[in-house]
Amino acid sequence: MLRWLIGGGREPQGLAEKSSVQTIGEEQIQNPYTELLVLKGHQDIVRFLVQIDDCRFASAGDDGIIFLWNAQTGEKLFELRGHTHKITAIAPFSSSDASEEKKHLILTASADRTVIVWDCSSGRQVQKVSCFHSTVKCLTVLQRLDVWLSGGSDLCVWNQKLDLLCKTSHLTDAGISALVELPKNCVAAAFGKELIIFRLITSDDGSEGWNVLEVKRLVDHQDNILSLVSVNDLTFVTGSHVGELIVWDALDWTKQASECNFWDSSVHPDVQPEIKLSQSPNETSVQHLTSDEECVFAAVGKGIYVYNLQMKRVIACQRTAHESSVLHIEKLPNRQLISCSEDGSVRIWELREKQQLPAEPVPTGFFNMWGFGRANKQANQAAKKTQENTPVYFLELVGDLIGHSSAVQMFLYFGELGLATCSADHLVILWKDGERESRLRSLTLFQKLARNGDLQVKF
Numbered sequence: 001m002l003r004w005l006i007g008g009g010r011e012p013q014g015l016a017e018k019s020s021v022q023t024i025g026e027e028q029i030q031n032p033y034t035e036l037l038v039l040k041g042h043q044d045i046v047r048f049l050v051q052i053d054d055c056r057f058a059s060a061g062d063d064g065i066i067f068l069w070n071a072q073t074g075e076k077l078f079e080l081r082g083h084t085h086k087i088t089a090i091a092p093f094s095s096s097d098a099s100e101e102k103k104h105l106i107l108t109a110s111a112d113r114t115v116i117v118w119d120c121s122s123g124r125q126v127q128k129v130s131c132f133h134s135t136v137k138c139l140t141v142l143q144r145l146d147v148w149l150s151g152g153s154d155l156c157v158w159n160q161k162l163d164l165l166c167k168t169s170h171l172t173d174a175g176i177s178a179l180v181e182l183p184k185n186c187v188a189a190a191f192g193k194e195l196i197i198f199r200l201i202t203s204d205d206g207s208e209g210w211n212v213l214e215v216k217r218l219v220d221h222q223d224n225i226l227s228l229v230s231v232n233d234l235t236f237v238t239g240s241h242v243g244e245l246i247v248w249d250a251l252d253w254t255k256q257a258s259e260c261n262f263w264d265s266s267v268h269p270d271v272q273p274e275i276k277l278s279q280s281p282n283e284t285s286v287q288h289l290t291s292d293e294e295c296v297f298a299a300v301g302k303g304i305y306v307y308n309l310q311m312k313r314v315i316a317c318q319r320t321a322h323e324s325s326v327l328h329i330e331k332l333p334n335r336q337l338i339s340c341s342e343d344g345s346v347r348i349w350e351l352r353e354k355q356q357l358p359a360e361p362v363p364t365g366f367f368n369m370w371g372f373g374r375a376n377k378q379a380n381q382a383a384k385k386t387q388e389n390t391p392v393y394f395l396e397l398v399g400d401l402i403g404h405s406s407a408v409q410m411f412l413y414f415g416e417l418g419l420a421t422c423s424a425d426h427l428v429i430l431w432k433d434g435e436r437e438s439r440l441r442s443l444t445l446f447q448k449l450a451r452n453g454d455l456q457v458k459f
Helices: 377-388 434-458
Strands: 033-039 046-051 056-061 066-070 076-080 087-094 104-110 115-119 125-129 138-142 147-151 155-159 164-167 178-182 186-191 194-202 210-218 225-230 235-240 245-249 255-259 286-291 295-300 303-308 313-318 326-332 336-341 346-354 392-401 408-413 419-423 428-433
Touching: 033 434, 046 087, 046 408, 046 419, 056 087, 056 104, 056 419, 087 138, 087 147, 104 138, 138 178, 147 178, 155 210, 164 210, 178 225, 186 225, 186 235, 225 286, 235 286, 235 295, 245 295, 295 326, 303 326, 303 336, 303 392, 313 392, 326 408, 336 408, 428 434
Parallel strands: 286 326
Antiparallel strands: 033 428, 046 056, 056 066, 066 076, 087 104, 104 115, 115 125, 138 147, 147 155, 155 164, 178 186, 186 194, 194 210, 225 235, 235 245, 245 255, 286 295, 295 303, 303 313, 326 336, 336 346, 346 392, 408 419, 419 428
């Protein structure tokens, strides 16, 4: 195993201007990932990682190949070849045939306009569908209904045997870019600037007939929807190219709250402002969203933001968390976050509560929570009292994982087994807890010596 001590912060890419990105020194005492395994095999950008079970995962990307890996050892289990163009979507699902043992399967969609089902135990192709009129951009498994959906120029509903149950009429060539499951047999589909709510309906006569109906279109976004996440059975959230975040009711599909000033320093006055003549759309784009039901964690431009759903406001942010756009963000245990970026970095953050002095005012202006300049004295006093009792948080950089040489697309967290990342440098890296790995090696050596000792005694 290759051992790598994670070193100091990244140098600013531009020599003409000073970077405002936080750096961290060599003593990263809260960063456990001091060892790494480099997994080679891909020949192009690796864009997707998907977890199969507690110790296996799959990687896929622009070379059209899918690799299955052991997350503990880094062993390459299978190399799946069947697509002729880049992979555009991937999703795991389990067979539920009562006559067979439970099988772990994965679905892969490609720019070759096919979808393939693979058996993760054998690495074999189970079935292939080639009837699509355009590229499938997203795949979603509805485990409860025992069906899966493909989104492209149409929304198609399939069963486990890859029989087409029903489909929508042709939308546009641009088509559906993201899907999320909602209660009451519904799904939300991102379709350009719009959200379309579809409902799946089964036949009343007991047959296997299905239908998919469009029940509502939501047109509140001003630009293309890039990210879509389900919080729980009551809430889901969307983010757009121009920095809009909208919180939706998952039952009646009404807008519950919104945020559209992520980049505005007047909205986040506790953050050091940057002098800029204009804002590029890429700097305000909501690239990725994730949630722990209490908060939504948003990758917006180069920054990361923590939006509290109950308070309906941003409670912490790092406006320049990376040198380039943040592509993926996830919540970890112990109030930690991990983010990765086009600049090739992977960073660990901890959400901490800021200690307020009794006379220190709490920063205001988050989310325009208290209205727009109301003169109502009673309302202002209530707002002030609430603010005084509201904790203030900040994001502290506690780890900087430097191993990739190009844009890190996403990552998977495997708990004590570590972290897997994939990148445009064609590599997958397994990041390991150095202390844990050292203990495991010592234990293995001790057991080997003990066995040898027993053999010597017998002789």
